[in-house]
Amino acid sequence: MNLSAVLHAPRDLRVEERPRPVPGPHEVLVRPGAVGICGSDVHYYEHGRIGSFVLDAPMVVGHEAAGTVVEVGPAVDPARVGELVALEPGVPDRTCEQCLAGRYNLCPQVRFFATPPVDGALAHLVAIDASFAHPVPAGLDVEQAAMAEPVSVGVWACRRAGVGPGDRVLVTGAGPVGLFAAQVARATGASAVTVTDVSPFRLEVARELGFGALDAREPLAEAFDVLLECSGAAAAFTTGCRALAPAGRAVLVGMGADTVSLDVPLLQGREITVTGTFRYAGTYPAALSLLASGRVRTDVVVTHRFPLAGTDDALTLARRDPRSLKALVLPQE
Ligand SMILES: NC(=O)c1ccc[n+]([C@@H]2O[C@H](COP(=O)([O-])OP(=O)(O)OC[C@H]3O[C@@H](n4cnc5c(N)ncnc54)[C@H](O)[C@@H]3O)[C@@H](O)[C@H]2O)c1
Ligand SMILES: [Zn+2]
Secondary structure (H helix, E strand, O other): OEEEEEEEEOOEEEEEEEOOOOOOOOEEEEEEEEEEOOHHHHHHHHHOEEOOEEOOOOEEOOOEEEEEEEEEOOOOOHHHOOOEEEEOOEEOOOOOHHHHOOOHHHOOOOEEOOEOOEOOOOEOOEEEEHHHEEEOOOOOOHHHHHOHHHHHHHHHHHHHHOOOOOOEEEEEOOOHHHHHHHHHHHHOOOOEEEEEEOOHHHHHHHHHOOOEEEEOOOOOOOOEEEEEEOOOOHHHHHHHHHOEEEEEEEEEOOOOOOOOOOOHHHHHHHOOEEEEOOOOOOOHHHHHHHHHOOOOOOOOOEEEEEEHHHHHHHHHHHHHOOOOOEEEEEOOO
């Protein structure tokens, strides 16, 4: 059997036995040691849906996972048993137009952990395509490896923005995604990274990581080459865009502001580029190497840990504790 954190309906999370997963021919069976709780898990927990994805059957939550390979399917190298791996949660079909164009994050057939109807990874055991179980470099522990998922969001945002040497980068939103994106931007060559938020605690953490940290309600005096919008607040996008220098690039990472207004004369006069990001593609090796080198730190971002039986507490942490950032569930405890 397989003890799993199963969401049955909004605010109805049960830790219960599910059948033991059997790895397919090209899959590995992994024992997750750490699973991060993401805003999307919380959203399904609170509302039972995100846009057109509706929880209409019980679903295992969690998609930020790392763990140890305990078994392999017949087509997978048995030497992988015992390997520490970070699980890339979205497995595309590999055959559609988007996959063949190398944009597998845009695959319409992608099966992504904890996105209805696909079960997530918050369980004693989970099966995944062997190519999406990325070997973790020496020196990283399972908790750091689990953070390769939100770090990947930052890697992809920096790639889409073309962050390079000398760029002045503004990150709006100092949640886990913003704090990881800011660290990736610095590691990618940004000469200065400024982070904004409205939470004093989160600004404190941004300062501890060595970033310029500003209350989002204060005016922005400087000009930036890149805006990584990681708050989901429409106001952050508007203010951030105004702070961009000519030829600036704005990337909408944050979700929540379903519409934002575009200042057309500003976009034209400064030739600003605006794009969104959808998850990531081909980022795990980079994310893991940034973590292994210490250029992306998780220690101040991971603020809370829970045993599997405490998954409910992990899912309600954000609304209960203003001094929280990333919660991890340790499924083997
Ligand atoms: N595009 C993607 O593929 C992708 C992937 C993962 C997460 N996300 C999105 O990224 C966003 C960040 O994720 P997170 O886990 O860090 O969430 P989070 O809620 O922990 O962080 C958001 C932060 O923004 C701050 N904020 C609110 N209003 C602000 C404003 N006006 N200016 C600056 N900051 C403000 C909040 O105080 C909070 O600290 C979420 O919207 C999430 O849905 C997108
Ligand atoms: Zn595809």
